[in-house]
Each structure stands twice: as structure tokens, then as C-alpha cells.
Amino acid sequence: MPLGIRKSSDRRDLDRVPLTMYLNEYVQDRLHRAVTTNVSPTGIYLHRTLTAGARDLKCGREDRFVHLEFALPGTGETIWARGQVRYDEVERQSRAADAMVHGTGIYLTDLARAHAKILREYVQDRKRDRLRQILDLIRRNRYH
Numbered sequence: 001m002p003l004g005i006r007k008s009s010d011r012r013d014l015d016r017v018p019l020t021m022y023l024n025e026y027v028q029d030r031l032h033r034a035v036t037t038n039v040s041p042t043g044i045y046l047h048r049t050l051t052a053g054a055r056d057l058k059c060g061r062e063d064r065f066v067h068l069e070f071a072l073p074g075t076g077e078t079i080w081a082r083g084q085v086r087y088d089e090v091e092r093q094s095r096a097a098d099a100m101v102h103g104t105g106i107y108l109t110d111l112a113r114a115h116a117k118i119l120r121e122y123v124q125d126r127k128r129d130r131l132r133q134i135l136d137l138i139r140r141n142r143y144h
Contacts, residue, residue, distance in 0.1 A: 015040040017126040023070035034104075036070075041120040043107045044068065044083070050102050066106060072122045079118065082110035 016038045025032045025048065034048040068081045087105030111119070 015042070015123060015127075016045075017123050017130075019073075019126075021070065021073060023068055026067040026069070037103075039072075039119065039123060041116070041123050043086070043105060045087075045103065045105050047101050047103050049100055065109075068106070068108075072118065075118055075122065077115070077118055079115040080112070081108045081115065083108045 017040070019036050019039045021036050023034055023036060023044075023046065025034045025046065032048050034046040037045045037047065039045075064085045066083055066085060068083055069078060071078050083106035085104055086107045087103075089103045108116075108119075
């Protein structure tokens with residue numbers, strides 16, 4: 001594949017930035033607290049604990065659409081989004097019966113234009129910051 005051209009399936013992987021923050025996930029109008037692992041302009045990966053009853057019901061996910069409420073660090077803006085569950089997993093501890101954490105990849109389907117811009121800029125800023133850190137490290141090591 002030529003440089004600079006990427007398949008649409010690669011897009012989410014290339015635009016992800018690590019982020020750990022709490023957020024609210026609403027599944028069929030029920031609130032669940034969750035923690036993110038990473039975000040991109042088009043999606044979010046999060047973890048939440050499973051309740052005993054939820055383990056029997058497709059990991060607590062009766063619906064493929066969820067609503068999210070979160071505030072990106074440093075933005076001061078609460079973002080509301082609707083998303084479609086694209087990836088579901090139960091992280092295994094030692095046995096299936098011990099599974100307590102549910103990982104979910106969510107594709108953001110509905111997001112206010114202003115919120116989409118905030119998310120896109122947040123991801124770009126984090127990627128730019130990381131690149132600066134790498135370049136500074138290279139510069140420091142080059143001259144020592």
C-alpha cells in the first residue's frame with residue numbers, strides 16, 4: 001500500500017490516543033460507570049464491571065446502541081454521544097466464572113458537530129504532544 005494511503009479499517013487504530021477517564025454509559029436508559037482506555041475521533045474503548053445478572057445476558061448488552069456522557073481532560077465541555085457497539089469482550093481472569101470486567105469498543109454514530117470538533121482536536125493535540133516528546137528525547141540523546 002502506498003505511503004499515506006490507509007484502509008478504512010486501519011483508521012481507528014492509527015488515530016487512537018491513550019486516555020484513562022471515567023464516563024457515564026447509558027444502556028437502555030440504565031446508567032453504568034465506565035473507564036476509558038483510548039479514544040479516537042470516531043470511537044472510544046471502555047471497560048466496566050459486570051453485575052452477576054448481566055453476565056448471562058450477552059455481557060449485559062441487550063442493545064447494540066449506547067449513549068455516552070464524558071468530559072475530555074482540559075476541555076471543560078461535557079460531550080454527549082450515541083454510539084454503536086462494534087466490539088465486545090469479557091476479559092478473563094482465571095476462569096470464565098471469574099470474569100468481572102467487560103471491554104467494549106464503541107463507534108460514535110451521533111455527535112454534535114461542536115463536540116466532534118472538540119474530540120478531533122483533543123486527539124490531534126495528544127498525538128502532537130507525543131511526537132514532541134519523542135523528538136525531544138531524540139535530540140537529547142543525539143548530543144550526549
